Amino acid sequence: MRTSQYLLSTMKETPADAEVISHKLMLRAGMIRRLASGMYTYLPSGVRVLRKVEQIVREEMNKAGAIEVLMPLVQPAELWQESGRWEKMDAELLRFVDRHQRDFVLGPTHEEVITDLVRREITSYKQLPLNLYQIQTKFRDERRPRFGVMRAREFLMKDAYSFHLSQESLQQTYDAMYSAYCNIFNRLGLDYRPVLADTGAIGGSVSHEFHVLAASGEDAIAFSDTSDYAANIEMAEAKAPAGPRPAPTQQLTQVATPGAKTVAEVAALLQQPASQISKTLIVYAAKASDDAPQTLVALVLRGDHELNEIKAEKLPQVASPLVFASEEEIRAVMGAGPGSLGPVKCPLPLIVDRSAAHLADFSCGANQDGFHLTGVNWDRDVTDYQVADLRNVVEGDASPCGFGKLVIKRGIEVGHIFQLGDKYSQAMKAGVLNEEGKHQIMTMGCYGVGVSRIVAAAIEQNHDERGIIWPDAIAPFQVVLIPMNMHKSVRIAEATELLYQQLTAAGIEVLFDDRKERPGVMFADMELVGIPHHIVIGERNLDNRQVEYKNRRSGATELLAIDEVLAFVNQQLKR
RNA sequence: CGGUGAUUGGCGCAGCUUGGUAGCGCACUUGGUUUGGGUCCAAGGGGUCGCAGGUUCAAAUCCUGCAUCACCGACCA
Numbered sequence: 111m112r113t114s115q116y117l118l119s120t121m122k123e124t125p126a127d128a129e130v131i132s133h134k135l136m137l138r139a140g141m142i143r144r145l146a147s148g149m150y151t152y153l154p155s156g157v158r159v160l161r162k163v164e165q166i167v168r169e170e171m172n173k174a175g176a177i178e179v180l181m182p183l184v185q186p187a188e189l190w191q192e193s194g195r196w197e198k199m200d201a202e203l204l205r206f207v208d209r210h211q212r213d214f215v216l217g218p219t220h221e222e223v224i225t226d227l228v229r230r231e232i233t234s235y236k237q238l239p240l241n242l243y244q245i246q247t248k249f250r251d252e253r254r255p256r257f258g259v260m261r262a263r264e265f266l267m268k269d270a271y272s273f274h275l276s277q278e279s280l281q282q283t284y285d286a287m288y289s290a291y292c293n294i295f296n297r298l299g300l301d302y303r304p305v306l307a308d309t310g311a312i313g314g315s316v317s318h319e320f321h322v323l324a325a326s327g328e329d330a331i332a333f334s335d336t337s338d339y340a341a342n343i344e345m346a347e348a349k350a351p352a353g354p355r356p357a358p359t360q361q362l363t364q365v366a367t368p369g370a371k372t373v374a375e376v377a378a379l380l381q382q383p384a385s386q387i388s389k390t391l392i393v394y395a396a397k398a399s400d401d402a403p404q405t406l407v408a409l410v411l412r413g414d415h416e417l418n419e420i421k422a423e424k425l426p427q428v429a430s431p432l433v434f435a436s437e438e439e440i441r442a443v444m445g446a447g448p449g450s451l452g453p454v455k456c457p458l459p460l461i462v463d464r465s466a467a468h469l470a471d472f473s474c475g476a477n478q479d480g481f482h483l484t485g486v487n488w489d490r491d492v493t494d495y496q497v498a499d500l501r502n503v504v505e506g507d508a509s510p511c512g513f514g515k516l517v518i519k520r521g522i523e524v525g526h527i528f529q530l531g532d533k534y535s536q537a538m539k540a541g542v543l544n545e546e547g548k549h550q551i552m553t554m555g556c557y558g559v560g561v562s563r564i565v566a567a568a569i570e571q572n573h574d575e576r577g578i579i580w581p582d583a584i585a586p587f588q589v590v591l592i593p594m595n596m597h598k599s600v601r602i603a604e605a606t607e608l609l610y611q612q613l614t615a616a617g618i619e620v621l622f623d624d625r626k627e628r629p630g631v632m633f634a635d636m637e638l639v640g641i642p643h644h645i646v647i648g649e650r651n652l653d654n655r656q657v658e659y660k661n662r663r664s665g666a667t668e669l670l671a672i673d674e675v676l677a678f679v680n681q682q683l684k685r
Numbered sequence: 686c687g688g689u690g691a692u693u694g695g696c697g698c699a700g701c702u703u704g705g706u707a708g709c710g711c712a713c714u715u716g717g718u719u720u721g722g723g724u725c726c727a728a729g730g731g732g733u734c735g736c737a738g739g740u741u742c743a744a745a746u747c748c749u750g751c752a753u754c755a756c757c758g759a760c761c762a
Contacts, residue, residue, distance in 0.1 A: 448762035
């Protein structure tokens with residue numbers, strides 16, 4: 111490709127609304143342009159990278175035995191009503207009507223469509239297991255699109271769905287997908303980790319996320335510093351502190367704490383660390399039946415810990431989704447407002463986090479505005495309570511695997527695999543005849559890769575102050591030819607032309623910068639775009655039949671005999 | 686969904702307080718100059734000042750409403 115025939119569209123300045131590095135660089139390097147909030151047009155360089163990622167994903171899926179299909183982006187509402195997600199999903203599901211007043215959605219994912227397809231096509235156990243995938247645009251009307259294509263509303267995703275009659279078969283495919291994903295991210299050249307994950311709204315049991323490690327990642331991941339344990343922080347179990355709880359040494363005392371409401375204020379007033387103070391959160395209790403009156407539950411945490419809403423929701427006593435009680439609701443039962451609450455003489459059922467339950471002589475609200483209690487002790491001052499894991503793990507906690515301590519890092523979720531079970535197949539009655547000739551509901555797995563998000567994640571991990579540094583596998587071009595003053599020098603033009611033809615004929619993706627630009631402009635543009643291998647053709651070196659090679663990542667340069675360029679590039683690309 | 690802020694040429698911004706001929710840098714076009722790291726000089730083209738309404742002799746500027754976009758938050762006890 112010659113730049114004169116290409117749409118390079120690089121920019122010196124960054125549009126003001128770009129926040130993260132990948133977003134800025136994708137705009138500046140001419141990969142994307144914003145059309146509306148969370149929706150982007152891909153320019154030629156962007157498409158090239160996107161297609162490469164897509165192709166690697168496709169090859170590894172095929173290798174792992176999955177079969178490609180393509181389903182519509184627009185889906186009829188009936189399927190979503192059948193699965194129950196029409197009511198369950200909120201505004202994230204974009205709905206609209208066609209000219210016949212029929213309801214449709216823009217597919218945020220394709221469980222319903224694939225389950226509908228499979229229940230029609232698959233009738234016998236002999237046809238199982240089956241793993242179908244597609245690479246298709248999705249639309250999720252995100253609450254808050256941000257970071258360019260990293261959290262866009264419209265994005266490209268590979269999604270696969272597998273169908274089985276037994277857990278063993280599902281596990282086999284799940285394992286195959288796990289290793290296919292490792293192959294994908296290895297080939298992409300990214301620093302990634304598979305981590306244990308919560309199954310969230312999609313449902314199911316076993317689940318792993320694949321994260322590209324980057325400081326700008328939206329997710330926190332907990333790693334053991336000695337084993338290979340890794341889990342999303344939402345999922346990581348907070349173990350009870352080691353050893354027995356210290357014995358009480360202090361008397362229960364009420365102290366006036368006028369105006370002190372937050373843990374920080376109370377800690378300052380009482381001259382105690384936040385870890386010696388408990389905080390009490392009031393949330394909705396789970397209802398026994400739909401028409402039962404709403405009751406409340408009190409959750410108790412150490413002052414320096416955060417509630418993990420996912421863990422709380424999973425408790426049978428707690429309403430799901432989690433709802434915090436309003437101040438009026440709290441006052442009606444507790445007789446005091448938020449900021450003065452505590453477990454002593456608490457009229458609500460108490461659920462205490464493991465770490466909070468390990469405290470002795472701690473402080474808490476007195477359930478009377480403007481007062482706190484000190485010297486509080488479990489079992490002496492509070493008798494009726496239950497202990498559970500309620501909090502997010504923090505750096506330095508004991509690892510749940512039993513080995514080492516936890517380290518917290520940030521990651522970008524680029525892949526997610528689930529064992530779904532029969533959630534969709536049951537709701538949509540997708541079954542086959544088994545060996546005994548009896549109807550049996552299939553069990554399912556689903557496996558996603560965020561193709562467009564990978565592009566952004568790769569940049570987050572591979573850039574410097576001059577621009578993008580593409581891994582060879584996904585670079586828009588592998589090699590760029592940069593001639594010095596080609597428009598004045600026939601020798602340069604001829605030598606560059608020859609190299610261009612040689613490399614192109616060898617199947618290498620070459621960009622030939624034939625613009626009538628000054629050298630500095632070409633260098634700057636090609637570094638911004640991130641092409642991994644640069645060949646500079648200049649008069650001086652040409653006298654010795656040499657050209658200069660420059661590696662974008664290392665910055666190292668060396669002189670090459672002009673006849674050796676092809677062999678050298680092949681070796682660089684490990685072909 | 687709540688809070689804050691922005692909207693002036695393709696991009697980045699000034700002008701608005703105190704109403705009176707719409708400006709700067711980059712980019713673009715033409716000519717010259719320069720040529721191994723975003724040269725320099727000159728001459729040009731390009732703007733319904735987000736939209737609608739109001740105040741005024743006069744509105745980018747003041748007032749009202751709307752739209753779009755961005756950032757922050759969604760632990761608060």
